[in-house]
Amino acid sequence: MSPAIRIEQVSKRFGSTRALDNVDLEIEQGEFFGLLGPNGAGKTTLISALAGLVRVDTGNLSVMGYDVQSDYRAARRHLGVVPQELVFDPFFSVRESLKIQSGYFGIGDNDDWIDEILENLGLASRAGANMRMLSGGMKRRVLVAQALVHRPPVIVLDEPTAGVDVELRQTLWQFIKRLNEAGHTIVLTTHYLEEAENLCNRIAMLKDGRVVALDTTKQLLRRFSAHALRLRTGGVMPKELTSEATESGGWWSIPFNSFDEIEPLLVKIRTAGCEIDSLEIGKPDLEEVFIRVMQGAHHE
Amino acid sequence: MSERSDLRYGGFTTLFYKEVLRFWKVASQTVAAPVLTALLYLLIFSHVLEGHVQVHGVAYTAFLIPGLVMMSVLQNAFSNSSSSLIQSKVTGNIVFVLLPPISYMEFFAAYVAASVVRGLVVGTGVLFATFWFAPLTFVEPIWILVFAVMGGAILGSLGVIAGIWADKFDQLAAFQNFLIMPLTFLSGVFYSINSLPPFWQKLSHWNPVFYMIDGFRHGFFGISDASPWLSLAVVGGCLVLLATFTLNLLKRGYKLRN
Known part of the structure; x- marks a missing residue:
């Protein structure tokens, strides 16, 4: 065919x-x-x-x-x-x-x-x-x-x-x-x-x-996007998380692959004395894939 | 999924039908207006010259009528293909014709045939509107038909070229005003070229539209400035040349498929 x-x-x-x-x-x-x-x-x-x-x-x-x-x-x-x-x-x-x-x-x-x-x-x-x-x-x-x-x-x-x-x-x-x-x-x-x-x-x-x-x-x-913990905090993001977290418009986004990772992430934030004002879980979306692919293509 | 097809329909038939329907839907603008214009020419020129001028022994008004008819055929044949194409290009709806499996030959034939139809419709209208004003004869009607169709086809082809070439309406207007209008007005519509000084007579023999009008007029009176066979050869040669040139443009997709 x-x-x-x-x-x-x-x-x-x-x-x-x-x-x-x-x-x-x-x-x-x-x-x-x-x-x-x-x-x-x-x-x-x-x-x-x-x-x-x-x-x-x-x-x-x-x-x-x-x-x-x-x-x-x-x-x-x-x-x-x-x-x-x-x-x-x-x-x-x-x-x-x-x-x-x-x-x-x-x-x-x-x-x-x-x-x-x-x-x-x-x-x-x-x-x-x-x-x-x-x-x-x-x-x-x-x-x-x-x-x-x-x-x-x-x-x-x-x-x-x-x-x-x-x-x-x-x-x-x-x-x-x-x-x-x-x-x-x-x-x-x-x-x-x-x-x-x-x-x-x-x-x-x-x-x-x-x-x-x-x-x-x-x-x-799967390749270019992931679930992400999205949160707005009253304090400073712990150092060990800032390498993987990205900030945009006052919201921090921390990607994760498994829902089991959520609790340890929250513990790290709480331990650092960082107060969470808002929290949501973001799903993988094509817009993120699109941006990453286009940025990747740009850097080639 | 099966495609229901019917041999009565196809690219050429439908495009030709669409082009005829297009001008017919605005007939007041595409048919009635040029008939009125030709009638006004006749009224003015015959009022001034009738009784003063005879051409080949024919009264001036009678001499003028076939010239006006043929001029209308030619100008409207040009207008039909050129205006349709430029409108389609400018508005973008030319894609409806370019996307289907229509060959460049069908494309050419449909636009030119529809131009000939419009030319003949307007020419017939002019004839009906004007023949009350002078006694007309139809000595050799076959010449009338042959030159009307071939002349319409030549101007229809020129219209296709102009419509494809022009990107804007003013470019098309320039083509019409600086080429088509002078060629038709200076071709013996209003006079016999034998009445011109030798230089202008010779120059007129280089104008192919002169042969179209002269041959067409021969069909009415059996008298013309040039032999109708010479006119047929010139007009036929021009048609072959222009058709070949236009088909080549279409085959290359010039300004249409790039």
Whole structure:
């Protein structure tokens, strides 16, 4: 079985800027994959190259085994992309836009599927409305719908929830999760790391056009993040703890691997005469992983 | 998951349909307005010159009508592809056409065919609005159709080039104002080039739009400044050259896939 997406030794320059630098990545069919990185890391360039919107300088990309250049028709039939920009065609209604998009893929009688998408994305009542009349959130839903009209096995969502309300996020993720459960491969880029942590099985992090981390979400959390005792104290933190503790905004954070370590830590603090004002236990989170990976990549 | 496909639908058919629907939805701006403009030209020029000027033995108003029709065909064919592309590029919705499996040949054919349709719709409108003002003959209608379609296709191709090349609306306006307008106005729409001084006559023979209008007018009166076969050769040659150039741009993805 060919991977859903294969990216081999891909590089791309825009003038003196190196947007992608020897990127190698393989995403298996059925994965919910996260592509994370700061602005300018190369995420959108990589997606654009995959979609045939940008031609790379070196390397190969394929979708479901079809090369995006030499076999572009098959590759594009298997790929649905939700672009990052909120774009729409002001001449048409929602339903017209979806029918036209279906036609581009050679699908004529697509009304049943269009109705299903509209229903699932909460757009059914606005199907006849002109695109100009929709709110930003509604336009974003139509973008998602347009990417799905040809039932692509691989769906790429480039920051689909940027600037949209909670209701749309929930509706969108419920629908996308159902598609993933039905076998669709999902590739997601987002700046909302909590979303990526909850949804993605595997994550790649990009910085300056290079993949700087690639692993399952669980492994990344295990490697780069840990539970931490977070406390605000009235006194000075004991010397033996300051080497492992970090301070931010008046809160000290002391990482630990096992809950058995909590009691000895508290004893050390109490013995040093340090009074605890507030205390909480922090869980490992992707934001910490992200920061550490990016800082690590920076120091390389 | 199976993909339901229907051979009646495809990249070319849908893109062509979308482009025609696009201009038809704003027909007051894309069809009615140029018809009115051409009618105003006719009213003003025929008021001033009718009774004073005859061309090839044809009354001036009758001579002017085919020129105005063809000028409208050409200008609107250019406007259709160029304005659609620049709008799509500036607003970003060009991705809807670039993401699907549409070949560069289909892309070119759809935009040019829709431009020809708009040119013919506007040209027909101008003809209906103006032919009440002078007795017209249709001596060889096949020339009328051939030159209208080929002229529309040439200007449609130029519109695709301009739409791809321009990054901003003012760049497109410059293309239109400094190239398309002079070429169409100085092509014998309002006069026979035989009435020009020798230098301007010779210069006019380097203007391909002259052959489009002259050949088109030949279909009405059976009389023209140049042989319709020469006009056909020039117009056909221009179409092949421009189509080849445009297809090459699209194949390379110039300003679209970079």
